[in-house]
Amino acid sequence: MSNSTNEDSSYGVSDSSYIAAGKEVGLRKLCSDFYTLMDTLPEAKLIREMHKDNLNLMTDKLTLFLSMWLGGPRTYLDKYGSTNMPKAHSSFVINEAERDAWLLCMDKAVEQQSFRKEFKDYLKKQFRFPAEMIRKTSRYS
Ligand code: HEM
Numbered sequence: 001m002s003n004s005t006n007e008d009s010s011y012g013v014s015d016s017s018y019i020a021a022g023k024e025v026g027l028r029k030l031c032s033d034f035y036t037l038m039d040t041l042p043e044a045k046l047i048r049e050m051h052k053d054n055l056n057l058m059t060d061k062l063t064l065f066l067s068m069w070l071g072g073p074r075t076y077l078d079k080y081g082s083t084n085m086p087k088a089h090s091s092f093v094i095n096e097a098e099r100d101a102w103l104l105c106m107d108k109a110v111e112q113q114s115f116r117k118e119f120k121d122y123l124k125k126q127f128r129f130p131a132e133m134i135r136k137t138s139r140y141s
Contacts, residue, residue: 094135
């Protein structure tokens with residue numbers, strides 16, 4: 001059967017997810033919307049407070065991190081050096097509530113994009129893996 005709807009499995013191949021997300025411009029908009037939601041949703045207050053007042057640096061870091069994570073350019077490494085997600089989050093208390101608040105902002109941000117529905121569903125599902133990994137490795141969990 002042909003795969004005209006681009007099922008889950010094809011987004012993980014090479015840079016197809018990076019392309020589906022609209023490359024760096026698309027990811028920058030996603031991350032900017034994500035932090036705007038974190039900044040405004042009452043449900044996100046508990047994680048907004050962990051972040052600095054100015055979210056511009058985090059918007060850039062998350063944009064470039066996601067580019068790499070979705071198979072695109074590895075600019076993050078040149079600009080910010082190597083990355084270790086558990087270590088980067090180790091000084092924060094991240095339990096179920098914090099994980100779910102992060103995912104809520106990301107789900108809503110993904111929904112605001114002009115991505116295909118299949119890609120939105122795929123992406124929302126994929127974010128659950130690093131979010132859960134970060135919760136599990138949080139030393140307070
Ligand atoms: C599970 C819930 C999560 C919470 C509560 C959380 C919270 C945070 C906080 C408070 C910071 C530091 C912000 C600062 O320095 O101003 C941070 C950094 C970061 N987070 Fe998360 N995060 C979560 C999940 C994720 C996920 C799932 C990803 C990736 C898909 C991610 C990617 C990053 C990146 C790339 C950085 C920058 C790391 C660095 O500076 O070395 N985070 N996060």
